[in-house]
Amino acid sequence: MQRLRRSLASVLVLVAGVPFPANNCHAQSTSNSLPDAPTTNLDSNSPVTIRNTPRHILEDQEAIWTSPARIRDSNVLGPVALVLGTTLLITADHQVMSSSRLQNASLNNKASLASNGLMGGFIAAPAAIFAIGALHHDDHASETGILGGEAVLDSLAVSEVIKGISSRERPTVDSAKGKFFQSGVGFNSSFPSNHTIIAFSSAAVIASEYDGWLTQVTAYGLAGGVGVARIMARQHFPSDVFVAGVIGWMIGRHVVHRHRHAL
Numbered sequence: 001m002q003r004l005r006r007s008l009a010s011v012l013v014l015v016a017g018v019p020f021p022a023n024n025c026h027a028q029s030t031s032n033s034l035p036d037a038p039t040t041n042l043d044s045n046s047p048v049t050i051r052n053t054p055r056h057i058l059e060d061q062e063a064i065w066t067s068p069a070r071i072r073d074s075n076v077l078g079p080v081a082l083v084l085g086t087t088l089l090i091t092a093d094h095q096v097m098s099s100s101r102l103q104n105a106s107l108n109n110k111a112s113l114a115s116n117g118l119m120g121g122f123i124a125a126p127a128a129i130f131a132i133g134a135l136h137h138d139d140h141a142s143e144t145g146i147l148g149g150e151a152v153l154d155s156l157a158v159s160e161v162i163k164g165i166s167s168r169e170r171p172t173v174d175s176a177k178g179k180f181f182q183s184g185v186g187f188n189s190s191f192p193s194n195h196t197i198i199a200f201s202s203a204a205v206i207a208s209e210y211d212g213w214l215t216q217v218t219a220y221g222l223a224g225g226v227g228v229a230r231i232m233a234r235q236h237f238p239s240d241v242f243v244a245g246v247i248g249w250m251i252g253r254h255v256v257h258r259h260r261h262a263l
Contacts, residue, residue: 205256
């Protein structure tokens, strides 16, 4: 058990460093922590276009997976909070998922359908916003759409790597014990939730580019609904959803900070 916790903590520390050095690499000399709100990336010479997106994704992945090396006293609070929060939730996962209220096939099916529909909306939203921007020659909307798609792809890449490492059983297996590092689980690992990480990465970009309170409440409220629905569908444990939501949010913010141009 101690070895399992150490291994899991290592995975969390690796991904927890994602957002906190998320400033543009050109701007690191002036700031060592994530600002409260996105700022325009004036130093970048690489415009936000579909053509440049593959290169931007590679740059994002390099920044994400090397970020633990840049954790300092000024930005260590976030990774520590993520690890502690996840550890606490893991201890409660079995009890939550064993609740008789969640062992309801009708409820599970409806929640699964709801989570699929909401996730589909978060995938479609960047494409729709980009299309509106192209139609109306709105650079801000076009940028939001492209960055939203980039964040979704970034988050999926990170999620699949973590899934391959964690190999956690789904709540429907072995009385919802949620064991990690189980052979045979592969990329069907429960940890973290792909639905939730997609929703929060997309929501973070939209809420950052259009930062009105109504947009933020709607975007994050619906993203939170995805996570809750995945638990009610008995497809994921609370800790799976928590980690996915935090990492998705961090990746979305990272993408906006690193590549944003339009105001």
